[in-house]
Amino acid sequence: MQASRDGRSWRIGTATDVAWIAGHTTAGISVTTAIPPIFDAYATTYQAADVTVDAYENALVEELIAHTPDQPWWLAYLDTGAHDIVFPHAPRVSLYWDWSYVLVEAGPEQALTWRTGHMRHGHGSLPDLFFPAARSWLVSALWDDTWTCVGGPEPLIATLQRNPLATARRVQPDEDALPPGLTRE
Template sequence: MQVSKDGRSWRVGTAADVEWIAGHTTAGISITTAIPPIYDAYATTHQADDVTVTACEHALVEDLITQTPDQPWWLAYLDTGAHDIVFPHAPRVSLYWNWSYVLVEAGPEQALTWRTGHMRHGHGSLPDLFFPVDRSWLVSALWDDTWTCIGGPEPLIDTIHRNPLANAHRVRPDEDALPPGLTRE
């Protein structure tokens, strides 16, 4: 199936496009609740008090672009019933605890511009989950978390960790994913 936006057609993803995630995460407080335990390195990132949402999101996406060969990205928007999912009439895929996502093949530009209003900030644009077609990394923000989880190759996580605007904190797969200074609600 295809959907239209910005004068183009975009491919809608299916369960087959996320089967490598579905059923491969573990319930709990570790990063593997959001990211399957298949990557070399992991981190969490969240907006620092002195950084705008836009600056934080752009820093993360720029780091992902510089560490990823040119290719499409899968963008997934969680259907909460109350937040922008960009394509409200598109079919859904199920992830995590049978949460419904709209999954569309696009790219970094669309990741930064399509959404209007984010459930965690009230503003911001990033999808709730996204990854390149080659699955070399995965970014996922779970519904009830105020931070974002990332899994990928060591050089990518190093790059994000060194970027002060991304405000990243390295975690091991068995560690609590909660970033320093944040509390669970």
């Protein structure tokens, strides 16, 4: 299926496009609740109080771009009924605990510009889940978390850790994903 936006037609994803995630995460408090345990390294990241949402989101996406050959990205927006899902009439895919997402094949520019109003910040644009077509990394923020989980290659995680705007902390797959100083809702 295709949907139109910005004068273009965009491919809407199906369950097949996220089958590598669906059913491959584990319930709990670790990073593998949001990210399948298939990557070399993992981190949590969040917007620090002294960093604007634009600076945080741009820093995260810029690091992802730098570690990804040119290719489409899959962007997924969680349908809470109260937040922007970009394509409200598109079919949904089910992930995690049967949460419905709109999945669209686009890119980093759309990840930073399509959404208006993010459920965790009240503003911001990042999708709730996104990954490149090659599946070399995955970024996922669960509905009730104020942080974001990342799985990917070691160099990506190391770079995120060095970027002060990304506020990234390396975690092990079985470690509590909650960043220091944040609270679980």
